[in-house]
Amino acid sequence: AIVDRIRSELSAETKLPPPEGARPLAGKRAVVTAGPTHEPIDPVRYIANRSSGRQGFAIAEALAALGADVTLVAGPVTLPAPRNVRRIDVESAREMRQAVEDALPADIAVMVAAVADWRVAEEAPTKLKKDGASLPPLTLAENPDILAELSMHDRRPRLVVGFAAETDNVVDHASAKLARKGCDWIVANDVSGDVMGGADNRVHLVTAGGVEDWPDLPKSEVARRLADRIAKECA
Amino acid sequence: AIVDRIRSELSAETKLPPPEGARPLAGKRAVVTAGPTHEPIDPVRYIANRSSGRQGFAIAEALAALGADVTLVAGPVTLPAPRNVRRIDVESAREMRQAVEDALPADIAVMVAAVADWRVAEEAPTKLKKDGASLPPLTLAENPDILAELSMHDRRPRLVVGFAAETDNVVDHASAKLARKGCDWIVANDVSGDVMGGADNRVHLVTAGGVEDWPDLPKSEVARRLADRIAKECA
Structure with missing residues (x-):
C-alpha cells in the first residue's frame, strides 16, 4: 500500500497537469514560425537575414507552458527546441509556407x-563563377506572403498574429501592415537599435483596438506577456 | 626546497613547450581566414554562404599545435576559438581584407x-520595403580578392595557400585559380556532395608540382596533414 501510495504521488508529480487555471490554452492548437529564411542563389550562396529565432522560440515555449499543442516551424537557426513543442525545420520561405499549411x-x-x-x-544549379568584369544579374522574385495567405485561408486560425521588424516609423508601418495583411494583431519590433539577434525586444502591440507600447523586455518576458494576452483572447 | 621543486615541476608541465621536434613552426607567424563573409543588403538582410568555418578553425589549431604564432581572421560563425590562437572576428569581405593586412x-x-x-x-540605410510589384534592383559590385592581393603584396608571406570550393571540374578550376591568383598552393574542396558545413572534406592539393588527391577525411585530419606539409615546406 505504501508502494502504491508512493507510485501514485510520483505519478501525480510527473504525469498530471498543473491546476486547470495555469493551462488556459489546453486543447488549443498553435502554429508558430521563427527565425530567418535562407533563399538560395546557387549551391553555396544564399540571401539571409539577422533573425536569431529567439523571440519565436520563446513564444512557442510560452504557449506550450500554457497548455497549447504547439507546432514550431523554424528557419535555419542554432537554437535547441523548446520542451513540449513539435519542431519542423525549414530553409526557404516556400518550405515554411508548406509547413504552416501542414500544421x-x-x-x-x-x-x-x-x-x-x-x-x-x-x-543556379552550380556555383556561380566570377567571370572578369561581368556580374551575374541577381533577379529577384517575390516570395509567398505567409501571413497574408494565412489571414485569408479557408482554414484561418481564430487568432492570427504577425510580427513586423522595423527600423523607422515602427508603429505606422505596423498599423499599415495589420490592415494590409488582414491579421488580428501585429507585434511591432523596433530593430533600429540593432535589437535583432539581441536578448531584449522593445515591441508595440498593434490591434484593431489601438496600440500598446511595451517597455524594453527580455524576449522570454515578451513571450510570456503575449501568451497571456493570447490566452485571454481565446478564453 | 621541496616546495620549490614542486613549483619547478609544475612550471615545467604547464609552461615549457613540448620537445623541439614537435614544434617545427615555432617562431613562424601564420594568418588563417575562416568562415563565410556576410555582405549587407540593408540593416537586416545580407548575402551569405554555407561555409561553417570548421576547416579553417581546424587549420588554425593544427598550425598552432606545431608551434606557429597564429592569427585567425574569422567571418561570422558560431565556433569557439581554438586554443593558443589570436582570433579576429569580421563580417564583410572588406573587413576581412583589413584584418589580414593588419596581421x-x-x-x-x-x-x-x-x-x-x-x-x-x-x-540601404533602412530596411527595404516590399512595394507592390516593383522589386529592388540588387546591383552587385566585385569584392576585393584577398588571396590575389596577398599573393602580390609587398609583404607577401613566403607561403600563400588558397582554398577553392567547387561543385564541378574541381581540379581544373583549382589549377586555373592557382595560376590566376599567384598563390603557391590551392586546396581544392569538392563540395558537390554538399560537404560544406559537414564534418568531412575531400580535397585535392594543387601545387606547381602537380595534384595530390587526398581521400575523404575528417576536417581535423585534413588540417593536420596540411599543417605537416606546411611545416616541411617552411623548414
Whole structure:
C-alpha cells in the first residue's frame, strides 16, 4: 500500500497537469514560425537575414507552458527546441509556407519568422563563377506572403498574429501592415537599435483596438506577456 | 626546497613547450581566414554562404599545435576559438581584407574563408520595403580578392595557400585559380556532395608540382596533414 501510495504521488508529480487555471490554452492548437529564411542563389550562396529565432522560440515555449499543442516551424537557426513543442525545420520561405499549411487546422497562429520578401528568381544549379568584369544579374522574385495567405485561408486560425521588424516609423508601418495583411494583431519590433539577434525586444502591440507600447523586455518576458494576452483572447 | 621543486615541476608541465621536434613552426607567424563573409543588403538582410568555418578553425589549431604564432581572421560563425590562437572576428569581405593586412608580416597565409565574390553595391540605410510589384534592383559590385592581393603584396608571406570550393571540374578550376591568383598552393574542396558545413572534406592539393588527391577525411585530419606539409615546406 505504501508502494502504491508512493507510485501514485510520483505519478501525480510527473504525469498530471498543473491546476486547470495555469493551462488556459489546453486543447488549443498553435502554429508558430521563427527565425530567418535562407533563399538560395546557387549551391553555396544564399540571401539571409539577422533573425536569431529567439523571440519565436520563446513564444512557442510560452504557449506550450500554457497548455497549447504547439507546432514550431523554424528557419535555419542554432537554437535547441523548446520542451513540449513539435519542431519542423525549414530553409526557404516556400518550405515554411508548406509547413504552416501542414500544421492546419490551428486555433492560434503567431508568425514571428523574418520571412524573406524576395527569393532569387532562378537558383543556379552550380556555383556561380566570377567571370572578369561581368556580374551575374541577381533577379529577384517575390516570395509567398505567409501571413497574408494565412489571414485569408479557408482554414484561418481564430487568432492570427504577425510580427513586423522595423527600423523607422515602427508603429505606422505596423498599423499599415495589420490592415494590409488582414491579421488580428501585429507585434511591432523596433530593430533600429540593432535589437535583432539581441536578448531584449522593445515591441508595440498593434490591434484593431489601438496600440500598446511595451517597455524594453527580455524576449522570454515578451513571450510570456503575449501568451497571456493570447490566452485571454481565446478564453 | 621541496616546495620549490614542486613549483619547478609544475612550471615545467604547464609552461615549457613540448620537445623541439614537435614544434617545427615555432617562431613562424601564420594568418588563417575562416568562415563565410556576410555582405549587407540593408540593416537586416545580407548575402551569405554555407561555409561553417570548421576547416579553417581546424587549420588554425593544427598550425598552432606545431608551434606557429597564429592569427585567425574569422567571418561570422558560431565556433569557439581554438586554443593558443589570436582570433579576429569580421563580417564583410572588406573587413576581412583589413584584418589580414593588419596581421602582416607573416610567414604563412592559409586563406580558407569563403569570401563573397560580390557585395551589394549600395547598402540601404533602412530596411527595404516590399512595394507592390516593383522589386529592388540588387546591383552587385566585385569584392576585393584577398588571396590575389596577398599573393602580390609587398609583404607577401613566403607561403600563400588558397582554398577553392567547387561543385564541378574541381581540379581544373583549382589549377586555373592557382595560376590566376599567384598563390603557391590551392586546396581544392569538392563540395558537390554538399560537404560544406559537414564534418568531412575531400580535397585535392594543387601545387606547381602537380595534384595530390587526398581521400575523404575528417576536417581535423585534413588540417593536420596540411599543417605537416606546411611545416616541411617552411623548414
